[in-house]
Amino acid sequence: MKQTVQLREIQERMKPGVITRDGFLGTDRRNLIDILQEDDAEIKRRNLTHRGIAERMMQLREAGKRGLGEFISVSPYFEVRVDSVRGKLPCPFKHPGLIRKTNVIVRNLEKNREITYTDMHIHMIGEHGFYEGKGSAFRLEVKDLVEVLEIIPLEE
Amino acid sequence: MAALPQLLIGIGAISAVTTVLAIIMVIADATIANYGEVTVKINDDKEVTVTGGRPLLSSLMEEKIFIPSACGGRGSCGLCKVKLTSDVGDYLPTELPWISDEERTQNIRLSCQLKVKKDIAIQIPEELFNVKEYVTEVADVIDLTYDIKQVMLRLVEPKDIKYKAGQYIQFQVPEYELTSESVYRAYSMSSQPSRNNEVELEIRLVPNGICTTYVFEHLKVGDQVTINGPYGDFHLRDTEVRALFIAGGSGMAPIKSMLYDMLEKGINRECIYFFGARSARDLFLVKEMRELEKKLPNFTFVPALSQPLPEDDWKGETGLITEVLDRHVKSGENTEAYLCGSPGMIDASVAVLTKKGIPEEKIFYDKFA
Numbered sequence: 001m002k003q004t005v006q007l008r009e010i011q012e013r014m015k016p017g018v019i020t021r022d023g024f025l026g027t028d029r030r031n032l033i034d035i036l037q038e039d040d041a042e043i044k045r046r047n048l049t050h051r052g053i054a055e056r057m058m059q060l061r062e063a064g065k066r067g068l069g070e071f072i073s074v075s076p077y078f079e080v081r082v083d084s085v086r087g088k089l090p091c092p093f094k095h096p097g098l099i100r101k102t103n104v105i106v107r108n109l110e111k112n113r114e115i116t117y118t119d120m121h122i123h124m125i126g127e128h129g130f131y132e133g134k135g136s137a138f139r140l141e142v143k144d145l146v147e148v149l150e151i152i153p154l155e156e
Numbered sequence: 157m158a159a160l161p162q163l164l165i166g167i168g169a170i171s172a173v174t175t176v177l178a179i180i181m182v183i184a185d186a187t188i189a190n191y192g193e194v195t196v197k198i199n200d201d202k203e204v205t206v207t208g209g210r211p212l213l214s215s216l217m218e219e220k221i222f223i224p225s226a227c228g229g230r231g232s233c234g235l236c237k238v239k240l241t242s243d244v245g246d247y248l249p250t251e252l253p254w255i256s257d258e259e260r261t262q263n264i265r266l267s268c269q270l271k272v273k274k275d276i277a278i279q280i281p282e283e284l285f286n287v288k289e290y291v292t293e294v295a296d297v298i299d300l301t302y303d304i305k306q307v308m309l310r311l312v313e314p315k316d317i318k319y320k321a322g323q324y325i326q327f328q329v330p331e332y333e334l335t336s337e338s339v340y341r342a343y344s345m346s347s348q349p350s351r352n353n354e355v356e357l358e359i360r361l362v363p364n365g366i367c368t369t370y371v372f373e374h375l376k377v378g379d380q381v382t383i384n385g386p387y388g389d390f391h392l393r394d395t396e397v398r399a400l401f402i403a404g405g406s407g408m409a410p411i412k413s414m415l416y417d418m419l420e421k422g423i424n425r426e427c428i429y430f431f432g433a434r435s436a437r438d439l440f441l442v443k444e445m446r447e448l449e450k451k452l453p454n455f456t457f458v459p460a461l462s463q464p465l466p467e468d469d470w471k472g473e474t475g476l477i478t479e480v481l482d483r484h485v486k487s488g489e490n491t492e493a494y495l496c497g498s499p500g501m502i503d504a505s506v507a508v509l510t511k512k513g514i515p516e517e518k519i520f521y522d523k524f525a
Contacts, residue, residue, distance in 0.1 A: 021228070068462075073463060082500060083362070116363040138364065
């Protein structure tokens with residue numbers, strides 16, 4: 001599929017210094033459409049949906065909020081901490097409104113692994129299937145999300 | 157076939173015109189868009205001359221006038237608001253999400269987004285003239301917990317600072333692998349105002365955080381650090397009513413500053429400090445707070461663990477800090493509260509406190525977000 005004018009504009013907004021200091025693309029030089037398509041293919045191969053992944057991220061965030069800024073145990077063997085820093089950011093895909101700078105840290109004690117994500121990730125994954133470009137400090141790998149958050153594939 | 161050469165000529169002509177226009181725009185940007193020097197009149201009194209075309213926030217900063225900003229001028233924190241008393245044109249789309257209808261009627265603008273292209277007049281709080289930039293040297297870095305460090309900065313130039321207990325400074329992070337330009341982050345001072353030749357901070361690690369990663373992985377004794385401040389309206393009010401302090405994590409900093417300030421000033425009003433942590437390894441400065449209890453006759457320290465571990469052998473309060481608060485505070489009569497911590501903790505605590513009858517205007521907080 002070709003990169004549309006709209007996606008080109010969105011990709012410009014993702015560059016360093018436009019919305020965030022370091023942008024959303026990291027060292028990825030591909031067109032946004034190619035980044036989206038590669039992650040979408042990975043999601044389909046695993047029989048998942050972007051929305052389903054975002055919902056799991058939200059579910060753990062909501063459970064973690066009960067810790068009031070400290071880590072809290074979440075059944076069966078997770079620890080979650082939800083905290084915020086001052087400020088809000090607009091969605092690079094031009095969704096209206098602003099997204100709070102909330103960090104969610106999820107520890108999977110069974111696997112001894114940890115992942116950190118933000119409200120912006122939840123929005124971009126759920127609404128746009130975007131996990132950030134390769135080399136971005138905030139890039140989330142589908143594989144890591146699935147393994148650490150224990151996301152279950154859809155029924156065949 | 158005869159159409160092909162004409163098509164190629166057409167494409168060539170369009171390309172040539174586009175190239176010429178691009179060159180004209182570059183030249184125009186360098187010449188016509190040169191706004192020269194412009195003046196910023198402040199509070200109908202002071203006047204500074206700045207280079208035109210640059211954001212108001214950074215222009216003022218170069219003149220050593222510091223407007224609070226937590227995002228380094230990216231337009232993502234909404235803090236750096238100033239009132240314009242002269243016309244500067246319409247609001248930019250990047251300002252609008254931060255400006256309320258009432259602020260629009262008052263011509264409040266976001267100084268990091270507003271470029272100064274002509275002479276303008278602004279109004280800022282007088283106390284911002286007391287904000288200075290300080291060159292400091294790291295005197296000490298101590299681990300308070302596994303994810304909170306205490307950083308002591310000795311002032312080099314100027315050599316002393318005046319502030320109210322509870323206020324914050326902005327810490328300048330230099331360029332390093334996580335940032336290609338210097339950025340500022342806000343931290344409350346945990347030292348009390350009498351220690352006017354040093355500034356003590358308590359900094360909690362934020363994953364991928366530009367400043368906290370710098371502090372945890374690079375900052376060492378002897379390093380030079382630039383800060384500016386003081387800022388903020390979070391300070392102990394001059395009343396005689398009971399004070400409740402509520403904090404978690406690095407929210408300890410401004411409360412500690414207030415308590416030591418009370419001790420030094422002989423303020424003996426009743427006060428209770430509720431400090432929430434998850435388990436014993438997240439608690440810190442307990443010994444210091446217990447010592448303070450002996451010196452401040454009406455002070456009680458109530459640390460609480462939400463999920464103590466068996467090995468903690470914890471005999472103190474358990475539960476979320478809001479649950480502990482709910483158990484301890486029977487009535488909010490003649491009480492005011494001072495809160496510092498995560499937005500979730502603040503919101504939940506405010507709900508408990510108002511339920512107890514403390515009016516919202518008597519609840520003061522330093523929300524991290």
